[in-house]
Amino acid sequence: MPGIDECLSEAMAVPGALGAALVDWSSGLALGTAGESPVGDHETTAAETAELARAAAEYESFAPGPATAPGTSATDPDAPPGPQGPPLEDVIVTTRTGYHVLRFVETSFDSSVFLHLWLDRTEGNLALARIRLRDLAGELVLG
Template sequence: MLGLHDCLTEVMAIPGALDAMLLDQTSGVAVVASGAPDGVDTERSAAALTETLRATMDGLARSCPGDTVRIDDMLVTTDHGHHLLRLMETAFEGPLVIYVRLDRERANVALARFRLQDISTRLLA
């Protein structure tokens, strides 16, 4: 059975993973995090990612009327890397979010997405 710390360890084992974090979408708190890169504060980063997700959900809610929006995962590619977020429903409110930043050169997004799916099902089963 996977605990939250093991979950983070497995996420960091994804090829090309630079840093990772688990966060609570409702409150914006960082649950566990690998070491953040220089100049990045983990707590702020968690709160900011929460806002990103909220904005995305708001935007999608407006663009697909007649549909309740539930995000499974979200991928953002920037100049320097890929940012992958996966949302999981839990017994507590959540959703619990796995965030991982991937190296643009070394990472395989499809593989990373697949691995995140696998990790999240094992975390909740």
């Protein structure tokens, strides 16, 4: 099971990868980085992507709580609990020159970590990147 550095190295092997980071979205800090940053500074990119991740995770429209998850009811005490783990799977931002894929990582201590992969739009394969990040997030060992 890979640690942070190995995970980021494997993320950079995705065709078209320009940069990768593991970010704590509650603090906005990069826990590890590889490759380039879209703004030339990994810490700035980590803080900005953390804002996006936090916004998406906190709005009920994107990450419904147990009472509003499909198939559940706020008035039914016997309704099954909502999904466990991170509030979202992915956030994808498409720009004119690239893709930014944020993959939320399930952890044993909390779920406030995500992988950020920045891809070149002409060289990258978004579907392959999502699959690879899903696999890496599932294998990542933190701690």
